[in-house]
Amino acid sequence: xxFAKEAQSHNDRVVASTQGxxxxxxxxxxxLIGHGGLTIFGRVEGEIRASNVVIAEGxxxxxxxxxxEVTVGGHLKGTIHANRVKVNSTGVxxxxxxxxxxxxxxxxxxxxxxxRNENExxxxxxxxxxxx
Numbered sequence: 001x002x003f004a005k006e007a008q009s010h011n012d013r014v015v016a017s018t019q020g021x022x023x024x025x026x027x028x029x030x031x032l033i034g035h036g037g038l039t040i041f042g043r044v045e046g047e048i049r050a051s052n053v054v055i056a057e058g059x060x061x062x063x064x065x066x067x068x069e070v071t072v073g074g075h076l077k078g079t080i081h082a083n084r085v086k087v088n089s090t091g092v093x094x095x096x097x098x099x100x101x102x103x104x105x106x107x108x109x110x111x112x113x114x115x116r117n118e119n120e121x122x123x124x125x126x127x128x129x130x131x132x
Contacts, residue, residue: 026041026042027043027044027045028042028043028044028046029044029045029046030045030046031046031047031049032044032048032050033049033050034050034051035050035051036051036052037050037051037052037054038052038053039053039054039056040054040055040056040059040061040074041056041059042060043059043060043061044059044060044061044063045062045063046062046063047063047065048063048066048067049065049067050067051067051069052068052069052070053065053067053069053071054070054071054073055070055072055073055074055075055076055091056073056074057073057074057088057090058074059073060074060076061074061075061077061078062077062078063077063078064078064079064080064081065078065079065080065082066081066082067082068082068084069082069086070084070085070086071085071088072088072091072092072093072108073088074090074091074092075091075092075094076091076092076093076094076095077095078095079095079096079097080093080095080096080097080098080099081099082097082099083100083101084100084101085097085099085102086102086103086104087105087108087110088105088108089105089106089107089108090107090108091108091109092108092110093108093109093110093111093112094111094112095111095112096112096113096114096115097110097112097113097114097115098114098115099115099116099117100116100117101116102114102116
């Protein structure tokens, strides 16, 4: 497996390529921290902090997510702290959601509690500084 860092105007991305192999979802254990957007297609066990987190259909997260915006299309077991949270029709959330706005589509599954908090404004930049 080859890992490469793609530099873009304001965001850096780490891309995994299997070159000649059958592509399999990537599993990551630990803390993921980034300033830009992050889309998860595989499995993550640990904390995720980014400006915008998308958990793609079929992806699995075991841990907490802190972001300005979170979209769940896969399975998340943990706590979400975000300004805006959207659980797509294919999404499953098992845990608590702390948010300013929350949207849950038909056929989505949510087991836990949700707390709307006007002061829940997640400043991801401050969150990054506190973890470094």
